[in-house]
Amino acid sequence: MSGSHDHTHSHPHDHHHDDERWKHDGVRVIPGNQLDPNVPSTAGMDRKAAINFARVGAQKLWAGTVSIKPDAKTGAHHHGHLESIIYVVKGKARMRWGEKLQFTAEAGPGDFIFVPPYVPHQEINASRDEVLECVLVRSDGEAVAINLDIEPVEKPETVLWVDPVHRHPDEKK
Numbered sequence: 490m491s492g493s494h495d496h497t498h499s500h501p502h503d504h505h506h507d508d509e510r511w512k513h514d515g516v517r518v519i520p521g522n523q524l525d526p527n528v529p530s531t532a533g534m535d536r537k538a539a540i541n542f543a544r545v546g547a548q549k550l551w552a553g554t555v556s557i558k559p560d561a562k563t564g565a566h567h568h569g570h571l572e573s574i575i576y577v578v579k580g581k582a583r584m585r586w587g588e589k590l591q592f593t594a595e596a597g598p599g600d601f602i603f604v605p606p607y608v609p610h611q612e613i614n615a616s617r618d619e620v621l622e623c624v625l626v627r628s629d630g631e632a633v634a635i636n637l638d639i640e641p642v643e644k645p646e647t648v649l650w651v652d653p654v655h656r657h658p659d660e661k662k
Contacts, residue, residue, distance in 0.1 A: 517545050524554060542630045551630045554578075557614045557621040565590055565639035567609050572628040575602040575612075580621035586610035590639060609637050 524537035525544060538544065540552035557580075575582065575596075582596045586608050595615055596602050604610060614621040 514546075519544070547630060549629060551625075551627040553625055555623050555625050557612075557623070559614055559617050559619060559621075561621075562613045563611050565609055565611050565637040566634050567607050567637065568604065568627075569633035569635060570606045570629070571631075571633050572606060573604040574626040575604070576600075576624040576626075577602070578622040578624060580619045581615040582621055582623065583613040583615035584610060585613065588639070609639060 519539045524539050525541075526535075526537050535556040536553060537555075538551070538553040540547050540550060542548065577596045577598055577600050579598055582600075582602065583593060584596070584602060584604075585591075585593050586604075588609060590609065590611055594602075
């Protein structure tokens with residue numbers, strides 16, 4: 490390393506400004522019992538937002554919880570440029586994906602599921618009697634869902650899995 494860089498700050502009065510700024514714009518803890526239920530709701534689903542722009546000013550992420558009734562399924566869709574991470578807290582999730590939803594994988598408590606951009610997929614609560622509880626994180630605050638004309642391997646005949654990104658098929662944008 491050549492040259493010298495002065496790491497001392499010659500403006501002591503700035504520390505107070507930083508303290509005030511970090512006090513209000515620093516780390517935020519969102520208690521689990523204070524999540525925001527004011528997100529679109531649907532039969533069979535209970536969703537709550539934890540991290541979004543409205544609550545904490547998040548610009549590049551959305552995070553929240555979702556509880557899915559037994560046997561709930563989505564239709565075939567993808568989320569455009571968004572990346573999604575699903576963490577299974579309780580229950581059993583089954584994911585189907587591919588051009589014909591021909592691939593399948595299951596995830597249980599403690600497992601993470603990663604859904605890359607533009608991958609056609611279907612989410613399923615693989616249990617007929619246990620609620621599926623997940624934490625959902627998305628790479629953008631905007632909701633993107635493109636419904637695809639693929640015949641789902643598992644028909645969403647019971648309860649549709651709908652959340653701020655999985656809109657009800659009858660709901661217009």
